[in-house]
Amino acid sequence: MAIAAAPILACLAISGSAFAASPTPNLLPAESRGVSQAPPPQPINWDRVTQEATDLLSRYIQINTTNPPGNELDAARMLKEKFLTDGIPATTWEPQKGRGIVAARLRGIGKHTKSIILLSHMDVVPANPKEWQFPPFSGLVKNGQIWGRGAIDDKGPGVIELMAMLAIKRAGILLNRDVLFIATGDEEEGGKNGAGWFVDHEASVFSDAGYLLNEGGGISPLADNKRKVYVVSVTEKTPLWLRLTASGPAGHASDPPAETAVTRLVRALDKLSEYKTPIHVIGPVQDYYHTMAELDHGPKQQLDLSTALKDPEYQNKFLADPSQNAAVRDTITPTVLSASPKTNVISETAYAEIDCRLLPGSDPKTVTSDIKKVIGDDTIKVDVLLNFPPISSPSRSPLMTSIDTLAREHDQASVVPSMIIEFTDSHYFRQKKIVSYGFIPIEVLPAEGKGIHGINERIGVKELADGIQRMVELLKNFGARIR
Ligand SMILES: [Zn+2]
Numbered sequence: 127m128a129i130a131a132a133p134i135l136a137c138l139a140i141s142g143s144a145f146a147a148s149p150t151p152n153l154l155p156a157e158s159r160g161v162s163q164a165p166p167p168q169p170i171n172w173d174r175v176t177q178e179a180t181d182l183l184s185r186y187i188q189i190n191t192t193n194p195p196g197n198e199l200d201a202a203r204m205l206k207e208k209f210l211t212d213g214i215p216a217t218t219w220e221p222q223k224g225r226g227i228v229a230a231r232l233r234g235i236g237k238h239t240k241s242i243i244l245l246s247h248m249d250v251v252p253a254n255p256k257e258w259q260f261p262p263f264s265g266l267v268k269n270g271q272i273w274g275r276g277a278i279d280d281k282g283p284g285v286i287e288l289m290a291m292l293a294i295k296r297a298g299i300l301l302n303r304d305v306l307f308i309a310t311g312d313e314e315e316g317g318k319n320g321a322g323w324f325v326d327h328e329a330s331v332f333s334d335a336g337y338l339l340n341e342g343g344g345i346s347p348l349a350d351n352k353r354k355v356y357v358v359s360v361t362e363k364t365p366l367w368l369r370l371t372a373s374g375p376a377g378h379a380s381d382p383p384a385e386t387a388v389t390r391l392v393r394a395l396d397k398l399s400e401y402k403t404p405i406h407v408i409g410p411v412q413d414y415y416h417t418m419a420e421l422d423h424g425p426k427q428q429l430d431l432s433t434a435l436k437d438p439e440y441q442n443k444f445l446a447d448p449s450q451n452a453a454v455r456d457t458i459t460p461t462v463l464s465a466s467p468k469t470n471v472i473s474e475t476a477y478a479e480i481d482c483r484l485l486p487g488s489d490p491k492t493v494t495s496d497i498k499k500v501i502g503d504d505t506i507k508v509d510v511l512l513n514f515p516p517i518s519s520p521s522r523s524p525l526m527t528s529i530d531t532l533a534r535e536h537d538q539a540s541v542v543p544s545m546i547i548e549f550t551d552s553h554y555f556r557q558k559k560i561v562s563y564g565f566i567p568i569e570v571l572p573a574e575g576k577g578i579h580g581i582n583e584r585i586g587v588k589e590l591a592d593g594i595q596r597m598v599e600l601l602k603n604f605g606a607r608i609r
Pocket of ligand 1: 279280313341
């Protein structure tokens with residue numbers, strides 16, 4: 127997950143055929159439902175919820191879902207059992223052998239209200255045990271923290287979503303809308319065998335959904351360490367992954383021609399590295415810096431970033447920070463290089479893969495043609511490996527109003543809509559016109575934030591428990607809203 131400028135690594139799309147999915151009548155939206163003669167809600171036993179959430183996250187981390195290969199099915203089954211034990215219908219799918227998806231539906235009493243999806247992913251990025259203070263798949267609970275790969279990205283948030291639903295069900299709180307839990311696999315590799323597959327094959331499960339919460343935002347402390355800010359991502363940069371293939375005569379390196387596939391490719395990459403894409407401050411980025419400058423007494427230039435960046439001196443200073451640079455322009459990053467496997471052999475082809483990240487509003491066709499112009503060599507083939515259309519969700523909605531209420535009432539905090547420079551599975555659901563926000567109501571402390579895709583990933587038991595409490599409050603508030 128990402129909070130403001132925290133990094134998420136790139137994702138690679140892998141396609142594949144699907145194994146049969148199980149039918150899901152128990153998860154489908156209900157035609158009609160009666161208001162039951164329910165007793166008044168019971169108080170929630172937060173100590174019990176905290177203990178249970180801690181145990182669940184610890185066990186969840188112990189199921190190694192490193193992607194590739196993912197192998198999320200065991201994790202999906204464990205989460206399904208947890209829902210079923212409390213009488214919440216849940217189903218798993220196996221989109222490819224060993225891969226897993228799980229969904230559950232907590233029914234509300236509203237007939238015409240749009241349901242909300244709580245999305246998370248079960249797969250994690252690799253972890254090298256040699257670099258970690260404690261083994262990354264131990265799920266160790268020590269000194270008030272739960273350690274392990276996925277603690278924050280994204281098993282912790284999944285546990286928060288699940289436990290909030292269980293707490294609401296057990297307390298007998300009746301919401302005006304259904305809450306759907308969906309945990310997918312394969313997010314870290316692009317989501318084709320996870321959220322992408324689910325949206326393509328099982329859209330009927332969430333046909334009544336109008337809103338979604340996912341990773342991509344959360345609660346951050348301000349510089350004074352007293353006040354907090356709720357950062358909600360309403361849009362993301364989109365990937366445009368390209369492969370450049372150069373060709374030339376093959377041969378022995380003792381007898382080299384003047385030009386080879388490798389020399390052509392190197393020249394092309396050199397030109398690309400010199401190329402500076404235009405600067406463009408989109409609305410959510412301008413608003414984010416403005417609000418943060420106001421709240422955090424940041425540099426006054428950030429009150430109007432778009433104008434401030436016209437000053438070359440300030441522009442240089444601002445762009446020197448890689449995350450800030452990525453927030454205001456398309457980026458072009460060569461990541462993969464391949465040519466001859468042998469030192470003395472000149473290969474016929476050489477290729478490079480380029481990870482471009484585009485701002486919402488940038489046209490992938492224009493960017494690709496600009497790149498071809500910069501390279502200026504028609505013999506180099508440019509193929510698109512991955513791209514999807516940039517889609518944003520509105521900054522105003524009944525869900526944002528509920529987040530704003532939570533921020534004010536729970537933390538005396540402000541809400542800041544933003545753009546994240548990484549991408550998540552949210553785009554699959556935004557394409558289905560579902561208002562999707564990157565926001566999980568946990569406070570990720572700066573030291574913990576470094577563990578996301580890094581070493582010593584962990585989450586505080588207190589942060590986890592606070593996250594569940596806030597999620598319950600948020601769902602109660604949003605569940606009471608009609609529309
Ligand atoms: Zn993630």
